Amino acid sequence: MTTTDAGTAHDIRVHSADTQRRSRLPAKRAAGYAVLFVFAVIYIYPFLIQTATSFKTDEQASADALSLRPDPFTTASWERLFDGSVPFLTWLGNSVLVTVCVTLGRVLFNSLAGYALSRLKFRGVNTIFVVILAVLAVPGVVLLIPKFLVLQSLGIWNTYTAMIVPLLVDAAGIFIMKQFFDSIPYSIEEAARIDGAGVIRIFWSIVLPMARPALITITILSFQGSWNEFTHFLVSTQSPELNTLTRGLANLTSGQLGSGNQFPLKLAAALVTTIPVAIMFVLLQRFFVTGANSGAEKG
Amino acid sequence: MASTLETTTTSDRPAIKQPRRRRSLRSGEARYGWLFVSPMIVVLGLFLIIPIGLALWVSLLNYNGQGSPFGANAHFVGLDNYRRLFLQDGLTRTDFMTSLRNTFYFVLFVVPLQTILALSLALVVHQRFLRGRSFFRSAFYFPSVTSSIAISIVFLFLFQNTGVINSLLAKVGVDGPAWFSDPRGLFHIAAENLGLASAEAPPDLLASHDVAGLSLWQWLSGPSVAMCTIISLVIWTTAGTFMLMFIAGLQDLPRELEEAAMLDGVNARQRLRYVVLPHLRPILFLVVTLGLIGTWQVFDQIYVMGKGAPAKTTLTPAYLSYDAGFGNFKYGLGAAMSFVLFAIIIAMTMLQRYVTRDKDAAQERRAGRAARRTLRSNTTVNR
Numbered sequence: 001m002t003t004t005d006a007g008t009a010h011d012i013r014v015h016s017a018d019t020q021r022r023s024r025l026p027a028k029r030a031a032g033y034a035v036l037f038v039f040a041v042i043y044i045y046p047f048l049i050q051t052a053t054s055f056k057t058d059e060q061a062s063a064d065a066l067s068l069r070p071d072p073f074t075t076a077s078w079e080r081l082f083d084g085s086v087p088f089l090t091w092l093g094n095s096v097l098v099t100v101c102v103t104l105g106r107v108l109f110n111s112l113a114g115y116a117l118s119r120l121k122f123r124g125v126n127t128i129f130v131v132i133l134a135v136l137a138v139p140g141v142v143l144l145i146p147k148f149l150v151l152q153s154l155g156i157w158n159t160y161t162a163m164i165v166p167l168l169v170d171a172a173g174i175f176i177m178k179q180f181f182d183s184i185p186y187s188i189e190e191a192a193r194i195d196g197a198g199v200i201r202i203f204w205s206i207v208l209p210m211a212r213p214a215l216i217t218i219t220i221l222s223f224q225g226s227w228n229e230f231t232h233f234l235v236s237t238q239s240p241e242l243n244t245l246t247r248g249l250a251n252l253t254s255g256q257l258g259s260g261n262q263f264p265l266k267l268a269a270a271l272v273t274t275i276p277v278a279i280m281f282v283l284l285q286r287f288f289v290t291g292a293n294s295g296a297e298k299g
Numbered sequence: 300m301a302s303t304l305e306t307t308t309t310s311d312r313p314a315i316k317q318p319r320r321r322r323s324l325r326s327g328e329a330r331y332g333w334l335f336v337s338p339m340i341v342v343l344g345l346f347l348i349i350p351i352g353l354a355l356w357v358s359l360l361n362y363n364g365q366g367s368p369f370g371a372n373a374h375f376v377g378l379d380n381y382r383r384l385f386l387q388d389g390l391t392r393t394d395f396m397t398s399l400r401n402t403f404y405f406v407l408f409v410v411p412l413q414t415i416l417a418l419s420l421a422l423v424v425h426q427r428f429l430r431g432r433s434f435f436r437s438a439f440y441f442p443s444v445t446s447s448i449a450i451s452i453v454f455l456f457l458f459q460n461t462g463v464i465n466s467l468l469a470k471v472g473v474d475g476p477a478w479f480s481d482p483r484g485l486f487h488i489a490a491e492n493l494g495l496a497s498a499e500a501p502p503d504l505l506a507s508h509d510v511a512g513l514s515l516w517q518w519l520s521g522p523s524v525a526m527c528t529i530i531s532l533v534i535w536t537t538a539g540t541f542m543l544m545f546i547a548g549l550q551d552l553p554r555e556l557e558e559a560a561m562l563d564g565v566n567a568r569q570r571l572r573y574v575v576l577p578h579l580r581p582i583l584f585l586v587v588t589l590g591l592i593g594t595w596q597v598f599d600q601i602y603v604m605g606k607g608a609p610a611k612t613t614l615t616p617a618y619l620s621y622d623a624g625f626g627n628f629k630y631g632l633g634a635a636m637s638f639v640l641f642a643i644i645i646a647m648t649m650l651q652r653y654v655t656r657d658k659d660a661a662q663e664r665r666a667g668r669a670a671r672r673t674l675r676s677n678t679t680v681n682r
Contacts (some may be wrong), residue, residue: 025428039420039423043442065456065461109339117336121329138641143350145624145634150346169338174339199328224444232449268454278445281437282468
């Protein structure tokens with residue numbers, strides 16, 4: 001009798017705890033969604049407002065900033081971007097040119113250097129690696145003046161060469177590639193080596209194809225990095241013909257447009273700057289995540 | 300070039316003490332090694348290593364950018380630039396100290412707030428019972444990958460006098476400030492609202508004591524209203540990156556541990572406090588130190604949103620150094636400023652490496668062993 005009682009009591013307790021948890025879940029879920037929703041608005045709304053405003057008139061942009069509905073709807077700002085009243089196409093072209101060159105360069109040179117540091121035995125290899133680790137910590141923003149002086153004394157300041165060459169290699173990318181090559185088992189190469197394959201052959205047709213995930217990560221990081229780059233172009237060029245999107249945009253805000261705020265035009269230009277990275281982000285998101293986390297590891 | 304490579308190879312070959320067959324397989328490896336790293340050495344050497352040395356040298360000069368920094372136009376002045384930044388009373392020191400003060404408050408607000416935001420977002424996004432988590436994760440992370448310049452323009456628009464933020468504030472009956480032209484410090488405003496002090500007549504004790512060119516009252520200003528726009532922008536953009544790091548940490552949390560805690564009847568708050576947060580501690584340290592390193596470098600947002608205005612309350616050392624060089628042609632002074640900034644950032648980096656040393660220690664030991672091995676084999680050959 002007593003044992004049954006105790007058993008029932010236990011059952012009831014377990015049961016009530018269970019229902020309690022179950023009944024609390026919807027409330028918790030609702031709270032979770034509420035938090036997510038609020039933050040989603042904070043994170044997405046600025047981009048929606050940006051898009052909407054680019055189709056507004058200047059008057060509406062300042063009088064009714066909050067509205068997501070352009071009234072009247074106008075493409076005037078977009079037309080101005082492309083009709084030559086702002087050298088927008090020049091900026092776009094320069095950004096594309098620099099980004100393509102830098103990305104190709106980084107994929108090639110970073111993987112070459114990463115492979116050498118990971119696999120090839122030669123005197124000085126450890127020193128080089130230690131230097132790279134040290135260099136990772138040097139913030140680019142403190143080297144603006146000496147970088148300008150080096151470019152000037154090489155006689156390439158204010159040229160495409162000055163914009164592209166210094167970005168062709170990056171220490172973080174080399175680090176990522178080296179780490180990836182370290183993770184590939186050595187035995188794979190050894191077999192090819194015994195078959196008489198040379199270093200270049202092994203690198204190019206055996207190891208590099210295996211490094212696809214790392215190469216994609218490098219491609220994305222380089223694309224995003226050089227497309228968004230600003231300070232390097234600020235100190236390496238001066239001519240308006242060499243302006244990239246980021247420099248052009250920054251100039252727009254310092255009153256190059258003449259009268260008025262002209263926010264629809266600026267926001268449209270900013271939107272074009274955002275779109276390529278956005279597309280890449282949507283398509284290849286997991287590689288972005290890898291990049292972010294490897295950034296954490298490299299420290 | 301070819302001859303250098305050749306000598307390296309020949310001098311290197313005996314260094315590799317390996318069985319005969321292995322040696323023949325490995326022949327030429329050193330040559331290819333140097334060939335493969337040569338683009339890296341040229342680029343990083345010219346545009347990273349040499350500039351570090353050059354920055355130090357130029358910071359000891361009085362130099363207006365005409366001619367070579369080693370030529371007749373560059374006057375060696377020793378530590379004079381540093382003296383003007385720290386010791387000599389004048390506009391240079393006042394501006395530099397103002398920029399350090401501004402950045403200090405910028406860091407003081409951004410680092411804790413972005414860390415808390417990132418952690419909260421990660422905890423919510425990590426909840427297994429919520430749907431569409433990957434969508435929300437992407438939405439929060441997206442600003443981190445976009446151009447800082449483009450985002451700054453969006454925020455310029457949001458914080459206009461009649462912009463989105465002020466329209467929202469008006470809806471709840473608050474008269475928003477003129478964000479970008481308001482130089483009042485937050486702490487000053489708070490003091491005034493509490494009736495402790497007013498900007499017109501600051502307390503004598505604070506106003507009359509100067510430290511390094513700024514009065515105590517000025518030192519204690521807090522970030523200006525204008526700086527708050529940049530603070531909110533930076534928190535908004537970088538929280539996503541740090542959120543990802545926290546999520547990675549949460550995914551490593553053993554599920555049994557959480558379940559065991561749940562079976563023990565531990566409530567959600569206790570679970571967070573005693574199970575989840577201790578597990579995330581190393582990542583928390585990493586996020587804080589990476590935040591410290593990143594915030595001291597703030598430049599792009601300043602360039603677009605403030606350029607130091609209003610009343611120099613958005614000046615930062617990075618921007619001031621740029622402006623000293625490229626705006627006023629005082630390259631020596633600018634280089635000295637950036638070297639001070641460099642020292643601050645290196646100190647933060649040391650802190651970070653110290654904090655995360657456990658993970659790196661093993662790696663360093665390995666590298667050290669390899670280095671010793673190479674060294675040993677080389678000495679054997681030389682003897």
